[in-house]
Amino acid sequence: MSARTGAEPIRVFQVATGNVGSEMIKRIGEHPDLELIGLHCYSPEKIGRDAGEIAGIGGIGVLATGTVEEIIAARPDVLTFHGVFPDEALYERVLEAGIDIVTTADWITGHHRDRNHPHPSGRPVSEVLRAACLRGGSTFYGTGMNPGLCQILGVVHSADVSEIENVTVIESVDVSCHHSVQTWQEVGYGKPVDDPGIPASLERYTRVFSDSVYMMADCFDLELDEVRFSYELGACTEDIDLGWYRLPKGSLGANYIKYQGMVNGIARVESHLEWQMTPFTAPAWDIKGCYITQITGDPNIYSKHMIFPKAGARLDNPEDFASIGMTVTGLPALNAIRSVVAAAPGILTSADLPLRGFGGRFTLS
CATH class of the missing domain: 3.40.50.720 (NAD(P)-binding Rossmann-like Domain)
Structure with a gap:
């Protein structure tokens, strides 16, 4: 200070x-x-x-x-x-x-x-x-x-909710604009989707999202029994060349990860990561390009936090587009x-x- x-x-x-x-x-x-x-x-x-x-x-x-x-x-x-x-x-x-x-x-x-x-x-x-x-x-x-502002929005959106049952925040994004080869190699993108090391790589790289669940629970004065990690993997249905990264057919090209804060066996506070490097995967997810808060309670809440470039910005340069995320x-x-x-x-x-x-x-x- x-x-x-x-x-x-x-x-x-x-x-x-x-x-x-x-x-x-x-x-x-x-x-x-x-x-x-x-x-x-x-x-x-x-x-x-x-x-x-x-x-x-x-x-x-x-x-x-x-x-x-x-x-x-x-x-x-x-x-x-x-x-x-x-x-x-x-x-x-x-x-x-x-x-x-x-x-x-x-x-x-x-x-x-x-x-x-x-x-x-x-x-x-x-x-x-x-x-x-x-x-x-x-x-x-x-x-x-994310983690960070995404979870703060999840907390703020609960201000007018009584009898909260579940709070879930979701990052639903195409990650191909994040040009960090080292990052995606660490995560496992581009490796065969049946590579036994991928789940551990995903969990290791995203562990800080367990923190985000604990932070939200703290705001709700909710004591968690544990935070559970689970995942689904999307395999590329064709060879993908992004110019800066290559994803062979059958390799990891998308994922859906959940970090769930559990109380008495029930998920109460959750952070989800819905990521795709390419839409050509099986399974594929409906990527919405935003951050979502879903609250089950009285009343129920559904909110999208959408991010757009400022007026007049040029998006024909991938680096300029990527700067929005940074x-x-x-x-x-x-x-x-x-x-x-x-x-x-x-x-x-x-x-x-x-x-x-x-x-x-x-x-x-």
Whole structure:
């Protein structure tokens, strides 16, 4: 937590310039609350280059560095972390130096990191980071579009429901615009659908969605017995060449995953992932291109959160189209920064943030 007035720009040091990170360099420059003062890169060839040039928007006068010492010496108010996987050693040092962290990398509550990624010390990761927060008087928060905003919408849509029986949020999307070969190789897309390793790959890559179920249950004051994982696989019915990725006939091209929060054997809170890389699969799902909240109760609720490009945007360039997905992943983190900086030290979840922590910003002429 940093002591500052609401009128001052918040000094941001960003980590990573992958798909999300590159988009966030641009978005920080447009954000009225924020000022980018530094960039940390892991790739040696990026160190010393201008952050704007790395992101493809031209020079902005911020040069990439490569050590934690340089982050701490810059004395930012907050570090934004947009790597694919967490760097918990970096987190600990930054937090104990009194610098808040907002991340889109595989963290919503810390439950799955504690369970599936043992810390070298043998302690739960969340315990290590919480102790670093207390030593430095700093705050740590993880979010994104899904998991993240998708589950927040699920909670908010229950505000006018009595006698809730079930809350389910669904991501129903075509994922072919997310051009990350490494990601989809890890998930198992392109491997024969009967490859016995695919279920474990899917579960390993999506484990953070169990966190999203626990976060929603926390908001509902609901104690879960367990969170169950299940899946269905869609096999490509023909050879698919996306230009940046190839999916042979018979390989994994779509999936339907469920993370279900169980109480007395009944699913009460659920996160579903309805993904396709191509519509030519068997089985195939009716991809709706949106985020859906379904609530069974009194009354029942069905809501779609649909995302469209701004007026005049060109969509003939796949990279421009893909940037929409990167924007909605990173903006929930950027817009929450002022609330995170104002919060008490410790680990926050979206259940802890005030409503203003989810608010965007107007552009006024």
